[in-house]
Amino acid sequence: MIKEFKAHQNSLLTVTIYESKVEEDITLSEYNSNPCLSFPLKSGFAYKTTNFNQFVESNSFLVESQANEFSIKKFKDLGMDLTVCFQFKNERIKLISDLNGSKCAQSYRRSPALSHLIFELVQNLDMDGLYLDSAVDKILFEEILGEGLELISPNERRWNLLRTDVAKDFIHGNYQTEIGIDEMADASCLSRFHFTRTFKQRTGLSPYEYLLAVRLHKARELLKKDQSITEIAFATGFNSLENFSQTFKNTHGLAPSEFRDQLRKVY
Numbered sequence: 001m002i003k004e005f006k007a008h009q010n011s012l013l014t015v016t017i018y019e020s021k022v023e024e025d026i027t028l029s030e031y032n033s034n035p036c037l038s039f040p041l042k043s044g045f046a047y048k049t050t051n052f053n054q055f056v057e058s059n060s061f062l063v064e065s066q067a068n069e070f071s072i073k074k075f076k077d078l079g080m081d082l083t084v085c086f087q088f089k090n091e092r093i094k095l096i097s098d099l100n101g102s103k104c105a106q107s108y109r110r111s112p113a114l115s116h117l118i119f120e121l122v123q124n125l126d127m128d129g130l131y132l133d134s135a136v137d138k139i140l141f142e143e144i145l146g147e148g149l150e151l152i153s154p155n156e157r158r159w160n161l162l163r164t165d166v167a168k169d170f171i172h173g174n175y176q177t178e179i180g181i182d183e184m185a186d187a188s189c190l191s192r193f194h195f196t197r198t199f200k201q202r203t204g205l206s207p208y209e210y211l212l213a214v215r216l217h218k219a220r221e222l223l224k225k226d227q228s229i230t231e232i233a234f235a236t237g238f239n240s241l242e243n244f245s246q247t248f249k250n251t252h253g254l255a256p257s258e259f260r261d262q263l264r265k266v267y
Contacts, residue, residue, distance in 0.1 A: 007125045008132045013088045015136065017122070020074055020081045027073045035096035037086040037144075038062040039110070039118050042165050043078035047071075052105040058165050059203050060152045061114070063099045063106045066091040070105070079162060084118060086136070095145065109150040109204065112213035114143040119172040163188040164202045167195065168210070175214045176237045181207055211237075216251055219244070223260045232256065 002020040009015065044057035049070035056062045064070070074081055088096070100106050110118075121135045170187040171179070184207050185195035199207045215236045222232045233244035248256050 007084075007122075008129070008136070010129070010133055010136075011089070012093075013086045013136070015121075015132070016085045016087055018081075018083045018085065021079065022074045022076050022081075024076050025073065027071055029069070029071045031069050032064055032087075033066060034091045035066045035088045035093055036062075036064040038064065039084045039086075040081070041084060041118065041122065042080055042082040043075075043161055045081060045083070046073035046075075047105065047107075048073075050104045052103065052107075054107050054152075056107055057161055057202075058168070059110055059115075060107050061110050063096060063108065065096055065100050065104050068104050084122060086140075095140065098145070099149070107152045109152045111143065112205070112210050113217035114139065115168060116172050116175075116214050116217055117143060119169070160190070160198045161202065163190055163195070164199055167199060167207065168203075171207075171211050171214055175211060175218065176235055178237065178239065179211070184211075212247070216248065219248060219256065220259070223256060224263055229256050229260075 001022075002018060005017045005019070007015045007017050038056065039061045040056060040058045042058060044055060044060075046055045047053075047062060047070060049064075049068055099108075117135065117139045121132070121139070124131065124135070167184050167188040170184060174183075181192055181196060184199075185192045188195055190198065196207060199205075199210070203210055205213065215238065219232055219236045222235060227235070229245070230241050233241045236244070238244035238247070245255055248254075248259070252259060254262070
């Protein structure tokens with residue numbers, strides 16, 4: 001059974017959430033008249049169209065061009081499939097042509113920051129339209145167009161995908177607290193060794209690297225506001241101001257205060 005929920009819309013796009021649970025493997029043939037970005041939140045689906053045939057999972061996102069016939073296969077062993085779609089109203093939107101070129105579809109790796117923005121969007125769908133418009137703009141223009149994207153290689157292996165999804169949700173929901181590998185492994189019901197190996201195989205990052213990327217992403221967001229550097233350090237899960245400042249500088253080449261000064265010059 002597939003449920004469809006229109007969560008938000010503006011002059012550019014409609015945000016639709018698809019939730020499905022199948023009792024046997026099924027294949028559906030569809031047609032999209034306008035471009036679409038699809039972000040699987042839990043598990044994923046096989047997607048086939050001209051020059052593209054891949055399993056699209058929750059560590060990636062799919063970019064579909066307009067006027068595109070395709071088929072989707074959903075798998076009973078994955079349980080629930082939850083996907084957020086940005087369906088654009090303009091069939092010639094430049095964002096899609098910039099990403100896909102002449103291809104009907106492409107799959108890109110999803111960064112921890114992008115995954116966290118999608119997670120926050122879904123957690124805050126009851127917020128007002130201005131908040132949701134701002135959240136969508138961050139996803140599109142700061143994370144997707146603002147960063148160099150990596151095409152993701154075909155991967156049909158579905159083992160432990162759901163366990164990795166649970167661990168990522170745990171990180172996104174608890175990054176501001178003191179969590180470690182053992183807590184993440186317990187959340188995913190895997191041993192510490194098995195969890196660490198599986199997580200990196202699926203996401204390309206160790207659990208700690210993923211957690212750190214989420215924390216630094218939130219720190220960059222908070223540096224746009226008037227909170228003190230010390231408040232930001234503890235609000236993003238760092239155990240001291242010194243640890244936060246050194247980690248931030250090692251990653252961005254600037255101390256948090258210098259990064260904030262640059263932001264103020266821009267804005």
